[in-house]
Amino acid sequence: SFLFKAKRSLGCSFAGVAAMGAARLACLLLLLLSCASAVSGPEQCVDEPGSCTASAGAIRVAKAMGMEEEFNSLHLLQTHLAGSDKKREAKLPTDPADGLCNEPSNTAQKVSVPEVANDADAVCNDGTPGVYYWSPASCPNSSKWLVFLGSGGWCWDAESCSERWPSSLSSKDYPDIETYDPDSIMGNHSPFHNYNRVYLRQCSSDAWMGDIGKNQSVGQVHWRGARIVRATLRHLVVDRGLAEAELLVFGGASAGARGSMVHLDTLKKFGLVPLKLPVFGLLDSPYYIEMPSFQNLTTAHNNYNLQTQLVAKNMHNEAILRGGGACNLAEAWKCGFGQYRVPLLKTPFLLIDSQYDAYGIATYEGLAHWIGTQHCYPEPQGAHYSFAGAFAGRVYVGLTTLPQVVRKTSGLYSTTCNQHAESEHGVFGKQKMSGISMADAAEQAVDAFMNPGKKMMPYVVDDTCAVLNCGQYCLSKIKADCGVGLR
Secondary structure, eight states: OHHHHHHHHHTSOHHHHTTSOHHHHHHHHHHHHHHHHHHTSOOOOOSSTTOOOOOHHHHHHHHHTTOTGGGOHHHHOOOOOSSHHHHHHHTOSSOGGGSSSOOOOSEEEEEEHHHHHTOTTOBOTTSOBOEEEEEOOSSTTOOEEEEEEOOOOBOOSHHHHHTSOGGGTOOTTOOSEEEOOTTSTTSTTSTTTTSEEEEEEOOSSBTTOOOBOGGGOTTSSOBOHHHHHHHHHHHIIIIISGGGOSEEEEEEETHHHHHHHHHGGGTTTTTSSOTTSOEEEEEESOOOOOOOOSTTOOSGGGOHHHHHHHHHHHTTOHHHHHTTTTOOOSSGGGGGSHHHHGGGOOSOEEEEOOTTOHHHHHHHTTOSSOSSSSOOOOSSHHHHHHHHHHHHHHHHHHHHTOHHHHTTSSEEEEOOSSOSOGGGSTHHHHOEETTEEHHHHHHHHHHHHHSBTTBOOOEEEOOSOOSTTOOTTOOOOOOTTTTTTTO
16 A cells, blocks of 8 residues: 555654654655555566565655655666676686686684784784684785674673673683685685685674673673774784785674774774775674554663663773764764764675565564574564564665665665675575675676776666565575565
């Protein structure tokens, strides 16, 4: 119906509109009018049902904000990337058979950061060494780099830290060799297989934003994630050859995406990488948003902004969040919050984020398990689906109106799948929306960054699904009996 479609595009229930400011309300009214004009003549999908990738909704938003020309979908949505695996193989500068290149690898070697960087404080929560996993490019002459910050959430006080898995707090049981899914960002099918790849596994529980020791920490743990990142980068420049690189792709997934979001614009400012080095961001699922509480769940465990406020307060990390002037928002915690920080980024990036981010929805709804093949929403399920729809709508509007995306200096890939931080998994390369995977979009985004004016940033947004996980392309599955008639 029109009302449901309008609510989907606006990203909130009509009851929640009154709580927004006058300017926001005016924008939403304009959006409503533009949605109404679209109902009489909806776009027809030419792809198989449920798999369309259209930007009609983004165009409606752009019209309402006076940016229609910037959202020319014929230029923004590029669908020439199918069959990318063969194309990547052909891009090897030298055939592995001639002895100059190695077969692409999906394994990486553990490296102790305190040891190689000569920094005894670059440690995990429990004082064990911070680590990164090293996988050199398949061709030794490659001078491109991927530095990727791992996922793993965070904690903000002693109670929340005590609830974390041991592997999130310590590196003592990390394997010497890590093996990755071939289709993940670190896999041998990845568009980055011929990059020198560095994966920092998170054991600092601070989304890479902290640098205080256990004696100063109310969490009774070391929060040294930012220090691990900076020590690693300095070591890579001095000892691994990053100083002579032609490109650095710097990013992360989930907590790693939020951390890379905070550090991205500071890498050159703080002398962590050479000033001449081209740097591109790859941010997978960093986009925290503020939402009204779900059924009076008001604790930090169920509130993103309260979590981030406590992190800023208890980690004493305002200087890290602000990044030497990279973020001058009035409240420092907002510098670590996707909704407010991503629009400020100066470094070009690709943002990957599901409108129905599984982790985000589960957090706000207080769920012990994500909905999926094993679990449904608790009864009554309707309230959970309604909240998820409101969440998705807000994310959709926020993502499609990012100034960098509108200006075409950065790319966007956004599904309606029940997923989160899939770059660390095979979905990154396997799942294709209108023939385009996240890996394809990443490859195109980097190509556009390195060839400005000649290539276009990808804009791949599912605007055809109004409910959770409805795209047939989604590799995430939900039990058939979960909310039948509600999805």
